[in-house]
Amino acid sequence: MSKNIVLCGFMGSGKTTVGRLLAKRLLAGFIDLDEAIEQQEERSIPTIFAEEGEDYFRSLEHAVLGKALRGELPAGLLTPRAFTVLAAGGGTFMREDNVALLREDGAIVIYLSTDFGVCYERIRESNRPIVMRSTREELHALYEKRHKIYADICTTQMYNHASPNAVVENIISVISPFSIQKL
Ligand code: S3P
Numbered sequence: 001m002s003k004n005i006v007l008c009g010f011m012g013s014g015k016t017t018v019g020r021l022l023a024k025r026l027l028a029g030f031i032d033l034d035e036a037i038e039q040q041e042e043r044s045i046p047t048i049f050a051e052e053g054e055d056y057f058r059s060l061e062h063a064v065l066g067k068a069l070r071g072e073l074p075a076g077l078l079t080p081r082a083f084t085v086l087a088a089g090g091g092t093f094m095r096e097d098n099v100a101l102l103r104e105d106g107a108i109v110i111y112l113s114t115d116f117g118v119c120y121e122r123i124r125e126s127n128r129p130i131v132m133r134s135t136r137e138e139l140h141a142l143y144e145k146r147h148k149i150y151a152d153i154c155t156t157q158m159y160n161h162a163s164p165n166a167v168v169e170n171i172i173s174v175i176s177p178f179s180i181q182k183l
Helices: 015-026 033-041 045-052 054-069 096-105 116-123 136-153 164-182
Strands: 004-008 029-032 084-087 108-113 156-159
Touching (some): 004 015, 004 054, 015 029, 015 164, 029 033, 045 054, 054 084, 054 096, 116 136
Parallel strands (some): 004 084, 004 108, 029 084
């Protein structure tokens, strides 16, 4: 039985913030996929994109996702039975082999769905490579395209329109039946 809860959603949707809080509330471990990649590589994601290109980054992302789902990365677990909350990158599940890893694992997948305008305000000044190379219109088109994929792969879609704590409580109320079954 999988003990993974995976948060997916567009850049700036709040996956890391909500994921950390959710993990704290569930006494679960927490892994941010982007951070895990940066720690493994000892360089930032913009540097990896600049020095190696996006394909290399996507291969790393695939490998690290597999390790995270299999429990091979440190997640600060309090007990071996605890859940691990995993915040994915916005592009992680655009690759079918990453969706396949999710399916094999049986993780609970929460799509954190946040309005494009909110995401855009959070990411526009950031150094995320995809943001740096795209116009607002291009990002909006990417958001629409990805929305369909997140909605398709998720166990449940959670509209992120409230405070992070309120969103966490909503997630817990939705996932309780799944998690009780899996304990
Ligand atoms: C990406 C999203 C980023 C990071 C990388 C690529 C994407 O993660 O993985 O810059 O393709 O959407 P966040 O969604 O955490 O910003």
